[in-house]
Amino acid sequence: MRHELDDDSFLKVWAYAKAFNLNSISENAELKQNARIAYRASYPLLIWSHELSKTNRHINSSSLLLKEAVSDISTSFFLFIQGFYKPSLFILRGGIDNFIRFFYLISIGNNASKKTDSMFAELKAHYYQRERIIHSAIVKTYNIYSDLSTCIHGDFRYMEMMEGLADYPKYDKHKAELFIEKNKSICSIFNFILLFHHKTEFSHFHFKLKDAIVASLNKTQKKAIFGL
Numbered sequence: 001m002r003h004e005l006d007d008d009s010f011l012k013v014w015a016y017a018k019a020f021n022l023n024s025i026s027e028n029a030e031l032k033q034n035a036r037i038a039y040r041a042s043y044p045l046l047i048w049s050h051e052l053s054k055t056n057r058h059i060n061s062s063s064l065l066l067k068e069a070v071s072d073i074s075t076s077f078f079l080f081i082q083g084f085y086k087p088s089l090f091i092l093r094g095g096i097d098n099f100i101r102f103f104y105l106i107s108i109g110n111n112a113s114k115k116t117d118s119m120f121a122e123l124k125a126h127y128y129q130r131e132r133i134i135h136s137a138i139v140k141t142y143n144i145y146s147d148l149s150t151c152i153h154g155d156f157r158y159m160e161m162m163e164g165l166a167d168y169p170k171y172d173k174h175k176a177e178l179f180i181e182k183n184k185s186i187c188s189i190f191n192f193i194l195l196f197h198h199k200t201e202f203s204h205f206h207f208k209l210k211d212a213i214v215a216s217l218n219k220t221q222k223k224a225i226f227g228l
Contacts, residue, residue, distance in 0.1 A: 022082065022169050031171045034180055035081050041187040042077060044213045045070045048194045051209065055201050065102035069095045073187065080179050083170035086151060088179055092186065093148040096141060099190055106197065116145070133224045134196060137189045144185055192221045199225075 025031055049070040053063055072095030079088035097116050104111045104119040108126055111119060120142045127135040195202055195213060202210065217225065 020169075025083070025169050025171050028171050030173065031081070031176065034176050035077075037180055038077055038080060038183050041184045041216065042070075042073050044191040044216045045073060045187055045194075047205070047209050047213060048191070048198075051205055052194075052198065052201060055204075062102055062105045065098050065105065069098035069102060069190075071095075072098060073183070076179075076183070080176070080183075081169075083172065085172065085175040085179055089148055089151050089182065092179075092182060093145060093151070096145045096148070096186060100141070100145075103193060120145070131196075133220075134193065137193055141186065141189050144182055148182065188216060188218065188221075191216050192225075195225055 049067050052066065072091050076088040076091040076095065079085075079091060100116060100119050100123070101111050101114075104114065104123055108122060120138065123138050124135055124142070127138060191213060195217070202213070205213070214222070
């Protein structure tokens, strides 16, 4: 049996959702700067996803996993700019999950029924002797993934204590910086791994796209790729 109070509450939530926008925080210079940093970090991954989909004319599991990983990272960005910090980290963790499945598939093979921790372990073992710099990237990714996993299990750093939508959108400096730290690190690692493994495809990209990808590499990554 419907309750009038439930209906009234739902209609208020629905009205709020219809009117939801970022006007109340859009002039926050610090938020805008952090959003710019997060977007710039993820932009090379958007390039990779789009360009590799053009070279792989046939849809396959690896291309779908990469697209989903980039989709997760993009979704986490939009949650972040609205102030939904904990959900943004959940989705960012999902992006790591999908990227590791993609990377396992192109590096080792079939990932059916494989748990994420098992794939991390196998990838670390696989690259330990072959490519130490990729092994190091996998270890760093695993450390971030493990830390984000504590978000699910009640780590106080990530608690939101959300009781309603009235406080959103919002900006919290500490939580925003926490997201930026994780986002930048993961995007940088993934961009490096993609470039390391797709140098041939990269060579055919438009020069502006190449510049955007290379600009996001740190000195160690540039040296590993180009010997600079």
